[in-house]
Amino acid sequence: MRKCIKCGEKAQVYLPQHRLSLCKQHYLEWFDNRVEKTIKEFKMFNRKDKVLVAVSGGKDSLSLWKSLINLGYDADGFYINLGIGEYSQKSYELAKSFSEKVGKTLHVVSLYKEMVPIPEMRKYDSRPACSVCGTVKRYYMNKFAKENGYKIIATGHNLDDEAAVLFSNTLNWSVEYLKRQYPVLPEEDGFIRKVKPLCKISEKESAMYAVLSGIDYIEEECPFSEGATSIDYKMFLAQLEEKSPGTKLRFYSEFLRKMYPILKQSEEKPKLQPCKICGEPSTNEICAFCNLKMKISQKEAKA
Amino acid sequence: MEIKVRYRGEDKVLTFEKDKVKAKDILKALGLSKDYAFVVKNGEIVEENEPITQNDEVRVVNAISGGLL
Ligand SMILES: [Zn+2]
Ligand SMILES: [Zn+2]
Numbered sequence: 219m220r221k222c223i224k225c226g227e228k229a230q231v232y233l234p235q236h237r238l239s240l241c242k243q244h245y246l247e248w249f250d251n252r253v254e255k256t257i258k259e260f261k262m263f264n265r266k267d268k269v270l271v272a273v274s275g276g277k278d279s280l281s282l283w284k285s286l287i288n289l290g291y292d293a294d295g296f297y298i299n300l301g302i303g304e305y306s307q308k309s310y311e312l313a314k315s316f317s318e319k320v321g322k323t324l325h326v327v328s329l330y331k332e333m334v335p336i337p338e339m340r341k342y343d344s345r346p347a348c349s350v351c352g353t354v355k356r357y358y359m360n361k362f363a364k365e366n367g368y369k370i371i372a373t374g375h376n377l378d379d380e381a382a383v384l385f386s387n388t389l390n391w392s393v394e395y396l397k398r399q400y401p402v403l404p405e406e407d408g409f410i411r412k413v414k415p416l417c418k419i420s421e422k423e424s425a426m427y428a429v430l431s432g433i434d435y436i437e438e439e440c441p442f443s444e445g446a447t448s449i450d451y452k453m454f455l456a457q458l459e460e461k462s463p464g465t466k467l468r469f470y471s472e473f474l475r476k477m478y479p480i481l482k483q484s485e486e487k488p489k490l491q492p493c494k495i496c497g498e499p500s501t502n503e504i505c506a507f508c509n510l511k512m513k514i515s516q517k518e519a520k521a
Numbered sequence: 522m523e524i525k526v527r528y529r530g531e532d533k534v535l536t537f538e539k540d541k542v543k544a545k546d547i548l549k550a551l552g553l554s555k556d557y558a559f560v561v562k563n564g565e566i567v568e569e570n571e572p573i574t575q576n577d578e579v580r581v582v583n584a585i586s587g588g589l590l
Pocket of ligand 2: 472492493494496497498504506507508509
Protein backbone atom coordinates (compact mmCIF):
# COMPACT_ATOMS: atom_id res chain seq x y z
CA MET A 219 0.00 0.00 0.00
CA ARG A 220 1.26 3.44 -0.91
CA LYS A 221 1.31 6.00 1.86
CA CYS A 222 0.84 9.76 1.67
CA ILE A 223 4.25 11.43 1.80
CA LYS A 224 2.80 14.23 3.95
CA CYS A 225 0.79 12.40 6.59
CA GLY A 226 1.41 8.65 6.21
CA GLU A 227 -2.26 7.83 5.62
CA LYS A 228 -3.28 5.62 2.71
CA ALA A 229 -2.50 7.38 -0.56
CA GLN A 230 -5.19 7.66 -3.22
CA VAL A 231 -3.09 9.39 -5.80
CA TYR A 232 0.33 8.62 -7.22
CA LEU A 233 1.98 11.20 -9.48
CA PRO A 234 4.82 9.45 -11.33
CA GLN A 235 6.28 12.59 -12.93
CA HIS A 236 6.58 14.22 -9.51
CA ARG A 237 7.28 10.93 -7.65
CA LEU A 238 4.58 11.80 -5.15
CA SER A 239 2.03 9.67 -3.29
CA LEU A 240 -0.75 11.66 -1.65
CA CYS A 241 -3.95 11.14 0.29
CA LYS A 242 -7.13 12.90 -0.78
CA GLN A 243 -6.69 15.97 1.40
CA HIS A 244 -3.04 16.45 0.54
CA TYR A 245 -3.65 15.90 -3.15
CA LEU A 246 -6.26 18.67 -3.22
CA GLU A 247 -3.78 20.88 -1.38
CA TRP A 248 -0.98 19.99 -3.82
CA PHE A 249 -3.21 20.86 -6.77
CA ASP A 250 -4.23 24.26 -5.37
CA ASN A 251 -0.58 25.05 -4.60
CA ARG A 252 0.46 24.15 -8.12
CA VAL A 253 -2.23 26.39 -9.61
CA GLU A 254 -1.13 29.21 -7.30
CA LYS A 255 2.50 28.75 -8.30
CA THR A 256 1.60 28.86 -12.00
CA ILE A 257 -0.44 32.04 -11.52
CA LYS A 258 2.55 33.65 -9.79
CA GLU A 259 5.19 32.29 -12.20
CA PHE A 260 3.50 33.83 -15.24
CA LYS A 261 2.14 36.88 -13.37
CA MET A 262 -1.39 36.01 -14.47
CA PHE A 263 -3.45 38.03 -11.98
CA ASN A 264 -3.79 38.85 -8.30
CA ARG A 265 -6.49 38.78 -5.64
CA LYS A 266 -7.75 42.26 -6.52
CA ASP A 267 -8.57 41.29 -10.12
CA LYS A 268 -12.04 40.22 -11.17
CA VAL A 269 -11.59 36.93 -13.02
CA LEU A 270 -14.05 35.38 -15.46
CA VAL A 271 -13.68 31.61 -15.82
CA ALA A 272 -14.78 30.14 -19.15
CA VAL A 273 -16.92 27.22 -17.99
CA SER A 274 -17.91 24.34 -20.25
CA GLY A 275 -19.22 21.96 -17.60
CA GLY A 276 -16.19 19.70 -18.14
CA LYS A 277 -13.59 18.64 -15.57
CA ASP A 278 -10.95 21.25 -16.44
CA SER A 279 -13.05 24.39 -16.26
CA LEU A 280 -14.86 23.29 -13.11
CA SER A 281 -11.64 22.16 -11.39
CA LEU A 282 -10.06 25.48 -12.29
CA TRP A 283 -13.00 27.45 -10.94
CA LYS A 284 -13.02 25.40 -7.72
CA SER A 285 -9.31 25.83 -7.21
CA LEU A 286 -9.45 29.61 -7.77
CA ILE A 287 -12.24 29.85 -5.19
CA ASN A 288 -10.22 27.73 -2.72
CA LEU A 289 -7.26 30.03 -3.25
CA GLY A 290 -9.36 33.10 -2.46
CA TYR A 291 -9.54 34.65 -5.93
CA ASP A 292 -12.53 36.66 -7.07
CA ALA A 293 -13.77 34.34 -9.81
CA ASP A 294 -17.15 34.10 -11.54
CA GLY A 295 -18.16 31.73 -14.32
CA PHE A 296 -19.17 32.31 -17.92
CA TYR A 297 -21.09 29.70 -19.87
CA ILE A 298 -22.10 29.75 -23.52
CA ASN A 299 -25.02 27.56 -24.46
CA LEU A 300 -23.87 26.29 -27.85
CA GLY A 301 -27.16 24.55 -28.56
CA ILE A 302 -25.59 21.15 -29.20
CA GLY A 303 -28.62 19.06 -28.20
CA GLU A 304 -28.44 16.91 -25.10
CA TYR A 305 -24.73 17.59 -24.66
CA SER A 306 -25.31 21.32 -24.13
CA GLN A 307 -28.36 20.76 -21.97
CA LYS A 308 -26.49 18.43 -19.63
CA SER A 309 -23.31 20.50 -19.46
CA TYR A 310 -25.35 23.60 -18.68
CA GLU A 311 -27.15 21.88 -15.82
CA LEU A 312 -23.86 20.67 -14.34
CA ALA A 313 -22.26 24.11 -14.61
CA LYS A 314 -25.33 25.71 -13.08
CA SER A 315 -25.55 23.31 -10.14
CA PHE A 316 -21.81 23.72 -9.48
CA SER A 317 -22.18 27.51 -9.35
CA GLU A 318 -25.05 27.17 -6.88
CA LYS A 319 -23.03 24.79 -4.74
CA VAL A 320 -20.10 27.19 -4.47
CA GLY A 321 -22.33 30.26 -4.29
CA LYS A 322 -20.76 32.09 -7.25
CA THR A 323 -22.33 33.78 -10.24
CA LEU A 324 -22.56 31.91 -13.53
CA HIS A 325 -23.18 34.27 -16.44
CA VAL A 326 -24.94 32.61 -19.36
CA VAL A 327 -25.09 33.55 -23.03
CA SER A 328 -27.30 31.45 -25.29
CA LEU A 329 -26.67 31.04 -29.00
CA TYR A 330 -30.38 30.36 -29.45
CA LYS A 331 -30.99 33.94 -28.44
CA GLU A 332 -27.87 35.59 -29.89
CA MET A 333 -27.57 33.95 -33.31
CA VAL A 334 -28.06 30.28 -34.24
CA PRO A 335 -26.90 27.11 -32.45
CA ILE A 336 -23.64 25.47 -33.53
CA PRO A 337 -25.23 22.52 -35.44
CA GLU A 338 -27.15 25.10 -37.50
CA MET A 339 -24.07 27.26 -37.99
CA ARG A 340 -22.17 24.40 -39.58
CA LYS A 341 -24.37 24.71 -42.64
CA TYR A 342 -23.01 28.19 -43.24
CA ASP A 343 -19.35 27.63 -42.56
CA SER A 344 -17.22 24.92 -44.12
CA ARG A 345 -14.56 25.02 -41.38
CA PRO A 346 -14.56 22.22 -38.77
CA ALA A 347 -17.19 22.70 -36.05
CA CYS A 348 -14.47 23.27 -33.44
CA SER A 349 -13.08 26.29 -35.31
CA VAL A 350 -16.51 27.88 -35.72
CA CYS A 351 -17.20 27.18 -32.07
CA GLY A 352 -13.85 28.76 -31.10
CA THR A 353 -14.60 31.97 -33.02
CA VAL A 354 -17.99 32.31 -31.34
CA LYS A 355 -16.70 31.52 -27.84
CA ARG A 356 -13.76 33.94 -28.06
CA TYR A 357 -16.00 36.72 -29.31
CA TYR A 358 -18.67 36.50 -26.63
CA MET A 359 -16.19 35.92 -23.84
CA ASN A 360 -14.12 38.99 -24.68
CA LYS A 361 -17.14 41.21 -25.22
CA PHE A 362 -18.86 40.07 -22.06
CA ALA A 363 -15.77 40.44 -19.89
CA LYS A 364 -15.18 43.97 -21.15
CA GLU A 365 -18.75 45.11 -20.68
CA ASN A 366 -18.92 43.69 -17.17
CA GLY A 367 -15.67 44.84 -15.63
CA TYR A 368 -13.72 41.56 -15.70
CA LYS A 369 -10.00 42.12 -16.18
CA ILE A 370 -9.04 38.51 -16.79
CA ILE A 371 -10.44 35.57 -18.74
CA ALA A 372 -9.23 32.22 -17.38
CA THR A 373 -9.61 29.05 -19.43
CA GLY A 374 -9.17 25.43 -18.37
CA HIS A 375 -6.51 24.42 -20.92
CA ASN A 376 -4.34 21.78 -19.28
CA LEU A 377 -0.82 20.44 -19.83
CA ASP A 378 -2.02 17.75 -22.25
CA ASP A 379 -3.86 20.34 -24.34
CA GLU A 380 -0.82 22.60 -24.43
CA ALA A 381 1.63 19.78 -25.13
CA ALA A 382 -0.58 18.50 -27.97
CA VAL A 383 -0.79 21.98 -29.54
CA LEU A 384 2.94 22.45 -29.14
CA PHE A 385 3.56 19.07 -30.76
CA SER A 386 1.26 19.87 -33.66
CA ASN A 387 2.73 23.35 -34.15
CA THR A 388 6.24 21.92 -34.06
CA LEU A 389 5.46 19.10 -36.51
CA ASN A 390 4.11 21.70 -38.91
CA TRP A 391 6.64 24.40 -37.98
CA SER A 392 3.77 26.81 -37.47
CA VAL A 393 6.13 29.50 -36.26
CA GLU A 394 3.49 32.21 -36.04
CA TYR A 395 1.43 30.04 -33.69
CA LEU A 396 4.49 29.05 -31.66
CA LYS A 397 5.25 32.71 -31.07
CA ARG A 398 1.88 33.05 -29.37
CA GLN A 399 1.90 29.82 -27.42
CA TYR A 400 2.25 31.27 -23.96
CA PRO A 401 -0.07 30.78 -20.96
CA VAL A 402 -0.74 34.52 -20.83
CA LEU A 403 -2.04 36.57 -23.74
CA PRO A 404 -1.74 40.19 -22.63
CA GLU A 405 -4.54 42.73 -22.87
CA GLU A 406 -4.25 44.96 -25.92
CA ASP A 407 -6.43 47.18 -28.06
CA GLY A 408 -9.75 45.91 -26.85
CA PHE A 409 -8.69 42.37 -25.98
CA ILE A 410 -8.97 41.24 -22.38
CA ARG A 411 -5.98 39.39 -20.86
CA LYS A 412 -6.34 35.62 -21.23
CA VAL A 413 -4.66 33.11 -18.95
CA LYS A 414 -4.31 29.33 -18.57
CA PRO A 415 -3.64 28.54 -14.89
CA LEU A 416 -3.85 24.75 -15.47
CA CYS A 417 -1.08 24.73 -18.09
CA LYS A 418 1.16 22.66 -15.80
CA ILE A 419 -1.60 20.33 -14.60
CA SER A 420 -2.11 17.14 -16.60
CA GLU A 421 -5.50 16.06 -17.82
CA LYS A 422 -5.49 13.13 -15.41
CA GLU A 423 -4.53 15.37 -12.48
CA SER A 424 -7.41 17.65 -13.34
CA ALA A 425 -9.88 14.74 -13.54
CA MET A 426 -8.65 13.34 -10.20
CA TYR A 427 -9.09 16.75 -8.60
CA ALA A 428 -12.66 16.96 -9.91
CA VAL A 429 -13.49 13.45 -8.67
CA LEU A 430 -11.92 13.95 -5.23
CA SER A 431 -13.57 17.37 -4.85
CA GLY A 432 -16.95 15.77 -5.54
CA ILE A 433 -17.47 17.85 -8.68
CA ASP A 434 -20.12 16.48 -11.02
CA TYR A 435 -18.90 17.25 -14.54
CA ILE A 436 -19.83 16.20 -18.06
CA GLU A 437 -17.87 13.11 -19.05
CA GLU A 438 -19.33 12.73 -22.50
CA GLU A 439 -17.44 14.27 -25.38
CA CYS A 440 -18.93 17.00 -27.51
CA PRO A 441 -20.44 15.06 -30.47
CA PHE A 442 -18.58 17.32 -32.90
CA SER A 443 -15.14 16.67 -31.45
CA GLU A 444 -15.15 13.06 -32.66
CA GLY A 445 -12.09 12.22 -34.70
CA ALA A 446 -10.28 15.39 -33.63
CA THR A 447 -6.55 15.08 -34.38
CA SER A 448 -5.75 16.42 -30.92
CA ILE A 449 -6.69 12.98 -29.55
CA ASP A 450 -4.10 11.27 -31.78
CA TYR A 451 -1.37 13.59 -30.55
CA LYS A 452 -2.44 13.09 -26.96
CA MET A 453 -2.39 9.30 -27.32
CA PHE A 454 1.05 9.46 -28.87
CA LEU A 455 2.39 11.69 -26.10
CA ALA A 456 0.76 9.36 -23.55
CA GLN A 457 2.86 6.49 -24.91
CA LEU A 458 6.06 8.50 -24.46
CA GLU A 459 4.92 9.57 -21.02
CA GLU A 460 4.27 5.99 -19.93
CA LYS A 461 7.81 4.97 -20.86
CA SER A 462 9.38 8.04 -19.38
CA PRO A 463 7.26 10.00 -16.89
CA GLY A 464 7.69 13.75 -17.05
CA THR A 465 8.17 13.93 -20.84
CA LYS A 466 5.09 16.08 -21.47
CA LEU A 467 5.86 18.52 -18.70
CA ARG A 468 9.49 18.82 -19.85
CA PHE A 469 8.49 19.27 -23.50
CA TYR A 470 6.12 22.12 -22.62
CA SER A 471 7.93 23.91 -19.82
CA GLU A 472 11.32 23.78 -21.53
CA PHE A 473 9.70 25.25 -24.64
CA LEU A 474 8.46 28.14 -22.52
CA ARG A 475 11.82 28.54 -20.82
CA LYS A 476 14.22 28.09 -23.75
CA MET A 477 12.44 28.48 -27.06
CA TYR A 478 9.65 30.95 -26.43
CA PRO A 479 11.99 33.87 -25.52
CA ILE A 480 13.87 33.40 -28.80
CA LEU A 481 10.72 33.25 -30.89
CA LYS A 482 9.18 36.19 -29.10
CA GLN A 483 11.99 38.50 -30.22
CA SER A 484 10.81 38.25 -33.79
CA GLU A 485 7.15 38.54 -33.05
CA GLU A 486 5.40 41.06 -35.23
CA LYS A 487 2.28 42.20 -33.47
CA PRO A 488 -0.67 42.02 -35.86
CA LYS A 489 -2.18 45.45 -36.40
CA LEU A 490 -5.55 45.54 -34.73
CA GLN A 491 -8.42 47.79 -35.71
CA PRO A 492 -11.99 48.04 -34.46
CA CYS A 493 -14.31 45.88 -36.56
CA LYS A 494 -16.44 48.13 -38.81
CA ILE A 495 -19.61 46.38 -37.77
CA CYS A 496 -19.31 45.56 -34.07
CA GLY A 497 -16.28 47.54 -32.89
CA GLU A 498 -14.47 44.54 -31.39
CA PRO A 499 -10.73 44.35 -32.15
CA SER A 500 -9.87 42.58 -35.40
CA THR A 501 -6.96 42.06 -37.81
CA ASN A 502 -9.29 42.75 -40.75
CA GLU A 503 -11.86 45.45 -41.43
CA ILE A 504 -14.58 43.02 -40.46
CA CYS A 505 -13.96 40.55 -37.64
CA ALA A 506 -14.25 36.76 -37.96
CA PHE A 507 -17.41 36.75 -35.90
CA CYS A 508 -19.25 39.37 -37.98
CA ASN A 509 -18.09 37.55 -41.10
CA LEU A 510 -19.75 34.42 -39.83
CA LYS A 511 -22.90 36.34 -38.96
CA MET A 512 -23.04 37.82 -42.44
CA LYS A 513 -22.71 34.40 -44.06
CA ILE A 514 -25.62 33.19 -41.97
CA SER A 515 -27.93 36.07 -42.81
CA GLN A 516 -27.06 35.93 -46.53
CA LYS A 517 -27.88 32.24 -46.73
CA GLU A 518 -31.01 32.72 -44.69
CA ALA A 519 -32.18 35.42 -47.08
CA LYS A 520 -31.63 33.07 -50.02
CA ALA A 521 -33.52 30.22 -48.38
CA MET B 522 -16.60 -12.97 -13.52
CA GLU B 523 -18.76 -10.03 -14.47
CA ILE B 524 -18.14 -6.54 -13.13
CA LYS B 525 -20.44 -3.60 -13.55
CA VAL B 526 -18.70 -0.29 -14.18
CA ARG B 527 -19.81 3.24 -14.82
CA TYR B 528 -17.92 4.78 -17.73
CA ARG B 529 -18.54 8.12 -19.48
CA GLY B 530 -22.04 8.41 -18.12
CA GLU B 531 -23.07 4.85 -19.03
CA ASP B 532 -23.29 1.52 -17.21
CA LYS B 533 -21.24 -1.28 -18.73
CA VAL B 534 -20.76 -4.91 -17.82
CA LEU B 535 -17.25 -6.28 -18.30
CA THR B 536 -16.66 -10.02 -18.45
CA PHE B 537 -13.39 -11.57 -17.23
CA GLU B 538 -12.12 -15.13 -17.64
CA LYS B 539 -10.43 -15.09 -14.25
CA ASP B 540 -11.87 -14.74 -10.75
CA LYS B 541 -9.36 -12.28 -9.35
CA VAL B 542 -9.69 -8.96 -11.12
CA LYS B 543 -7.51 -5.95 -10.48
CA ALA B 544 -8.04 -2.30 -11.36
CA LYS B 545 -5.54 -2.58 -14.20
CA ASP B 546 -7.55 -5.42 -15.78
CA ILE B 547 -10.54 -3.10 -15.93
CA LEU B 548 -8.55 -0.37 -17.65
CA LYS B 549 -7.18 -2.94 -20.07
CA ALA B 550 -10.63 -4.30 -20.86
CA LEU B 551 -11.71 -0.79 -21.83
CA GLY B 552 -8.52 -0.19 -23.82
CA LEU B 553 -7.28 2.59 -21.53
CA SER B 554 -3.84 3.46 -20.17
CA LYS B 555 -3.10 4.50 -16.60
CA ASP B 556 -1.43 7.60 -17.98
CA TYR B 557 -4.80 9.20 -18.64
CA ALA B 558 -7.39 6.94 -16.98
CA PHE B 559 -8.09 5.66 -13.48
CA VAL B 560 -10.47 3.52 -11.47
CA VAL B 561 -12.63 4.81 -8.63
CA LYS B 562 -13.71 2.02 -6.25
CA ASN B 563 -16.40 2.83 -3.69
CA GLY B 564 -15.61 6.51 -4.01
CA GLU B 565 -11.83 6.18 -3.69
CA ILE B 566 -9.22 6.39 -6.43
CA VAL B 567 -7.27 3.12 -6.35
CA GLU B 568 -3.92 1.99 -7.70
CA GLU B 569 -3.60 -0.48 -10.53
CA ASN B 570 -3.09 -3.59 -8.38
CA GLU B 571 -6.17 -3.00 -6.24
CA PRO B 572 -8.47 -6.06 -6.26
CA ILE B 573 -11.98 -5.42 -7.56
CA THR B 574 -14.97 -7.63 -6.71
CA GLN B 575 -18.56 -7.81 -7.90
CA ASN B 576 -19.70 -6.04 -4.76
CA ASP B 577 -17.66 -2.92 -5.43
CA GLU B 578 -19.10 0.18 -6.92
CA VAL B 579 -16.73 0.90 -9.80
CA ARG B 580 -16.35 4.01 -11.89
CA VAL B 581 -13.76 4.40 -14.61
CA VAL B 582 -12.62 7.88 -15.54
CA ASN B 583 -10.94 8.61 -18.86
CA ALA B 584 -9.39 12.04 -18.60
CA ILE B 585 -8.53 12.54 -22.27
CA SER B 586 -10.74 14.89 -24.19
CA GLY B 587 -10.63 16.07 -27.76
CA GLY B 588 -11.74 19.25 -29.40
CA LEU B 589 -9.97 22.29 -30.72
CA LEU B 590 -6.23 22.55 -30.48
ZN1 LIG C 1 -1.86 13.06 3.49
ZN1 LIG D 1 -17.29 42.43 -35.71
